[in-house]
Amino acid sequence: MLRRPLPLAIVVFLVAEALFLIGLTVPHQFVFDEVHYVPAARALLTLDGPVNIEHPLLGKWLIAQGIRLFGDDALGWRFMSTLAGAVTVTAIFAIVWQITHRRRPSLVAAALTVLNFTVFVQARIAMLDGFMLAFLAAGIAMAAAALRNGGLARWAVAAALLGAATACKWLAAPYVAFAALAFVLLKREDPRRFPGLSTPVALGVLTLVSAVTYLATFAPAFFYRDAPLTLATLLPFQLEMFDRQTQVLPAHTYQSNWWTWPLLIRPIWYLYEPADGAQRGILLLGNPVIMWTGLIAVVACWWGWVRSGSARLLAAAALWTGSLAVWAVIPKSLGFYYYYYPSSVFIVIAIVVALDHWRARTRGWDTALLAASLALAIYFYPVLAALPLPAADAFRYWTWFPTWV
Structure with missing residues (x-):
């Protein structure tokens, strides 16, 4: 039974969710950008009026549902993020299954995603990036299923998921264009791909469904008591969001350039201060074994x-x-390491696809990679899960380079 993808996917989801829930409520105070998104979620619960208008509503609405279910505390703020993290892990499993149709690389991909630090940290904080990537990865998995099995329904669901990802953060919008380009190129190379879907129909459905899904997520804003949206102001509001997104911001301690992210030059301390009666830290950093091995894998895939x-x-x-x-x-105007979050997960796909493609030469390499990744996950766990630290300068134990401080 567990040789089939669906039961395996369910197990992957449940294991990931269980791991993300451990110690979720520590610390009981806001961590990093929770200071922006939790108040915005509260505003959506009460429908008082627009808050944090530089981002769409869906991610903040999902945080609000966690608060509605569990209360306005650390569990309520973060619970929905754990589900998003578990969906992300499961979606990576599904993508690799669609590519390889083999159990081992699919499970290795899921395990590496869990061990990759970034998913673990983002699954335990009330930020928008986790929701965006969950919808995005699920959309890619569904599009991959449509490539092999065809069907307008699968493609439409993929388009809706990409629209939902964009409704969490605009960073997902380019992936709609990527999906269109991938469809055209793959269909042209082999017309048997995406059976039952013609190019005009597929592109039309992708555009329409993703756009309608995105716009539909603004529905709560029509019921604000203060400055509600209307059909006439919905599109102009998007321009206001764009202006907010592109404004020039002052310099920040943790800012970094995009080309530095794959090299792990400037990670981010989401937390490093006394909290809940102890010194604690949360470091957003990709697992070095996976991140640096992944760069080799990407080059190998291109080659x-x-x-x-x-x-x-x-x-x-x-x-x-x-x-x-x-x-x-x-x-x-500013870049931050957490913008690399989708790439830090997609690099796992490059690793397992490369290992599977050359599996006759790389037998056992996946086991060695998992072992090394697990060892580093254990080593870094105290500053991934906000465990009590022995002293105020304990960060030195995990900061390998001066730029990690």
């Missing part, structure tokens, strides 16, 4: 595609490359 024309090597390499390249053109 393998040039040599063999393998579509799956191209897909794995292009997904990571595209997710990073958008930051070279996005008009943001």
Whole structure:
């Protein structure tokens, strides 16, 4: 039974969710950008009026549902993020299953995603990025299913998920264009792909469904007591959001350039202060074993595609490359390491696809990679899960380079 993808996916989801829930309510105070998004979620619960208008509503609405279910405390703020993290892990499993149709690389991908630090940290904080990536990864998985099995319904669901991802953060918007480009190129290369879907229909459905899904998530704003949206102001409001997104911001301690993120030059301390009666820290950092090995895997995928024309090597390499390249053109005055979050997850796909493609030569490498990744996860766990630290300067134990402080 567990050789089939659906039961395995359910197990992956439940295991990931259980891991993310451990110690979720520590600390009981706001962590990093929770100071922005929890008040915005509260405003959506009460419908008082617009708050944090530089971002769409869906991610903040999901945080609000956690507060509605569990109360206005640390569990309520963060619970929905744990579900988003578990969905992300499961979606990576599903994407690799669609690419390889093999159990081992799919499970290795899920395990590496959990051990990759970034998903663990983002699954335990009330920020928008976790929700965005959950919808985005699920949309990619559904599009991959449509590639093999066809069907307008699967493609429409993929489009809706991409629209929902954009409704969490605009960073997901380029992936709608990526999906359109991928469809055209893959369909042109082999007309048997996406059976039952013609290019005009597929592109039309992708555009319409993603746009309608995105706009529909603004429905709560029509019921604000103060400055409610109307049909006439919905589109102009998007321009106001754009102005907020592109404003020039003052310098920040943790700012960094996009090209530094894959090299782990400037991670972010989401927390480092006394909290809940102890010194605690939360470091947003990709697992170095996975991050640096992944760069080699991306190069190998590009090289393998040039040599063999393998579509799956191209897909794995292009997904990571595209997710990073958008930051070279996005008009943001400041960059931060957490913007690398999608890329830090997609790099896992490049690793397992490369290992699977050359599995005759790389037998056992996945086991060694998992072991090394687990060892570092245990080593860094105190500053991933906000465990009590022995002293105020304990951060030195985990800061390998001066730029990690």
